[in-house]
Amino acid sequence: MSKQERRAIYRVTPDSADEMAVTLQTPSGQRSAAAVIDINVDGAGTRFASNEAIALGIGERVKLSLSSSRFSAPVELEATVVGKKERESEQDYSFHFQGQGNADTQFPHEFYEMFNRRGAYRAVEPENESPIDVGLRIPDSTGVRNVGTARLMNISATGMGAMAAPSTDQAMGDNQFVEISLGLPPNMAAINLAAWIHNRELQDKGIYYGLKFDARRSPDFLAMEEEIVDYVMCRYYDKMQQRAL
Secondary structure, eight states: OHHHHHHHHHBBOOOGGGEEEEEEEOOTEEEEEEEEEEEEEEEEEEETTTTOOOOOOOOOOOOOEEEOTTTSOOOEEEHHHHHEEOSSSSEEEEEEEEHHHHHHHHHHHHHHHHHHHHHHOOOOOOOTTTEEEEEEEETTTTEEEEEEEEEEEEEEEEEEEEOHHHHHHHHTOOOOOOEEEEEEETTTOOEEEEEEEEEEETTTTTEEEEEEETTSTTHHHHHHHHHHHHHHHHHHHHHHHHHHO
């Protein structure tokens, strides 16, 4: 699954800070403004006040102008009506963006930050059949020293949970700062990050570490974060698929 495909299935709800809105224009020139309910790179759900909604049929083509306080300029897109729901005081329309390849290049970087921001707080667990080891290193007088490995339990773009053996925890000592390394499916690219141990918890299987990534001490952090967010989205998609079976 490509990065664009993973974002396409990861639908998010803009928050108040995004100040996202959409203006619709029909081929005949009718215009109406609406709120954005949810959005991804494939399409958007919108909500109109009934007295401001334009009557649209399924399959009808329109032009959309998406604006946000985070965008330097509105994003202009062609879209097709793929769903509608009428209420007493509201009318919802679902739109499919035309030419996703073009839309992908038109969306500003800030648009994708919405997905990364939500993904950052959505921790996922690795597949049971494919355990992932996390290398642990701590600073010492010569630079850094390997202290062992831990088993990845969950991960998000802001941190992770990992289970270490008591012997590894003993080697860690009182250190709260650690350098970690791991690879995530499917491409297993090397991810190297600095992190802080926020909590240690004795469990039946070992010592559970709650780790928070330190972006300032992690070289090329944005690239590392991108790999993690892609993995989070992919695992989220897998879970949604499993629930649908």
